Amino acid sequence: MGIRKFRPDRLFDGKQFTPPGAVLVCDETGRVLDILTEEAAGAGAADVEVLPGILLPGLINCHCHLELSHLKGRVPENTGMVPFLLAVMQRRFDGPDLIFEAMQAADQAMYESGIVAVGDICNTSNSVAVKKQSRMNYVNFIEVSGFVPSGAHNRYEQAQSVLKAFESFTNPSIVPHAPYSVSRELFSLLPAAAVSTMHNQESPEENEFFLAGSGPFNDLYKAIGVDIGFFSPPHTTSLQAVLPYLPKAGNMILVHNTETSTNDIFAWQQLSALPRPWFCLCVRANQYINSSLPPVDLLQNSGHGLVLGTDSLASNHSLDLMAEVFTLLNHFPELPLERVLHWATLAGAEALGLDQYLGSFVKGKKPGLVLLQGQRSKRIL
Numbered sequence: 001m002g003i004r005k006f007r008p009d010r011l012f013d014g015k016q017f018t019p020p021g022a023v024l025v026c027d028e029t030g031r032v033l034d035i036l037t038e039e040a041a042g043a044g045a046a047d048v049e050v051l052p053g054i055l056l057p058g059l060i061n062c063h064c065h066l067e068l069s070h071l072k073g074r075v076p077e078n079t080g081m082v083p084f085l086l087a088v089m090q091r092r093f094d095g096p097d098l099i100f101e102a103m104q105a106a107d108q109a110m111y112e113s114g115i116v117a118v119g120d121i122c123n124t125s126n127s128v129a130v131k132k133q134s135r136m137n138y139v140n141f142i143e144v145s146g147f148v149p150s151g152a153h154n155r156y157e158q159a160q161s162v163l164k165a166f167e168s169f170t171n172p173s174i175v176p177h178a179p180y181s182v183s184r185e186l187f188s189l190l191p192a193a194a195v196s197t198m199h200n201q202e203s204p205e206e207n208e209f210f211l212a213g214s215g216p217f218n219d220l221y222k223a224i225g226v227d228i229g230f231f232s233p234p235h236t237t238s239l240q241a242v243l244p245y246l247p248k249a250g251n252m253i254l255v256h257n258t259e260t261s262t263n264d265i266f267a268w269q270q271l272s273a274l275p276r277p278w279f280c281l282c283v284r285a286n287q288y289i290n291s292s293l294p295p296v297d298l299l300q301n302s303g304h305g306l307v308l309g310t311d312s313l314a315s316n317h318s319l320d321l322m323a324e325v326f327t328l329l330n331h332f333p334e335l336p337l338e339r340v341l342h343w344a345t346l347a348g349a350e351a352l353g354l355d356q357y358l359g360s361f362v363k364g365k366k367p368g369l370v371l372l373q374g375q376r377s378k379r380i381l
């Protein structure tokens with residue numbers, strides 16, 4: 001098998017930039033064989049491919065909804081959370097051909113931009129066919145919701161039937177949608193999973209609903225005809241309200257976290273048996289829905305891992321993880337590029353349980369090779 005040697009302007013190995021002049025050595029399938037110094041690789045030798053730009057491992061998109069790809073450009077921006085949710089519910093069912101073609105195009109665009117793995121939320125089995133043909137690795141999260149306690153068993157059974165459609169993929173799991181949409185009864189039915197995920201504290205209205213029982217989430221349930229007269233607010237934030245019902249082990253990727261506070265993180269740390277949290281940032285979706293941003297400093301200082309996601313084309317203009325990187329850097333210019341690239345690669349692979357194979361240039365891994373030029377990334381191997 002042939003050997004390829006790449007000498008980029010800078011090499012990022014998944015954790016950090018390597019010393020200048022480093023050469024990545026792979027076999028022709030992209031399996032990493034070594035990282036050599038310029039001298040050891042024979043600088044200037046004809047077999048060294050010089051790449052203008054930063055070479056990095058394949059990108060990991062920890063939060064997406066491929067099945068919503070047909071909603072691109074069809075959900076108004078800056079409406080706030082509840083109008084956004086209602087707009088998605090009204091428009092999510094479209095012709096199957098349209099849905100299929102939109103997913104295929106989104107899958108292809110993600111691949112070309114250098115994404116190698118996707119943590120993908122599934123409410124239906126619509127995405128199975130596209131994922132079977134995809135060149136990316138999908139971790140499928142079968143999402144369940146249902147706030148009415150008496151409906152818990154039915155909702156769980158529906159999720160199990162969607163799960164069956166994903167049986168040919170590695171480790172699909174059933175995951176809760178969000179604190180405001182899953183009853184305690186439904187939470188308690190969810191089996192342990194190595195990796196789970198949940199939308200968390202995406203809007204101030206979510207915390208208001210739990211702290212005071214007031215606000216637009218009441219309008220949401222009214223609009224969809226669900227009587228929530230049984231609900232008495234626990235007078236805590238939404239995350240603190242559901243902590244006792246979360247799985248007791250594994251990874252838990254908490255998505256958005258724009259309203260997460262120091263107290264929430266403290267409350268998490270007080271409970272001994274909980275999953276390992278990963279805070280997933282989807283800043284372009286936060287901007288799209290309600291012009292908000294997550295408290296990046298607070299989340300970083302929590303000592304827990306950060307990862308990145310694109311969310312869906314219902315709340316983003318593209319599924320481009322490098323655009324998430326540079327949007328973060330624009331809003332938080334003190335963040336080092338190196339740290340954000342780590343979130344976009346190795347940290348994401350760890351959160352999704354794929355770091356044995358992906359996320360870094362370590363001997364034996366086949367993480368995908370991505371070239372970053374300016375703010376654009378593309379898959380080169």
Ligand SMILES: [Zn+2]
Pocket residue numbers: 063064065121199255311312
């Ligand atoms: Zn989402």
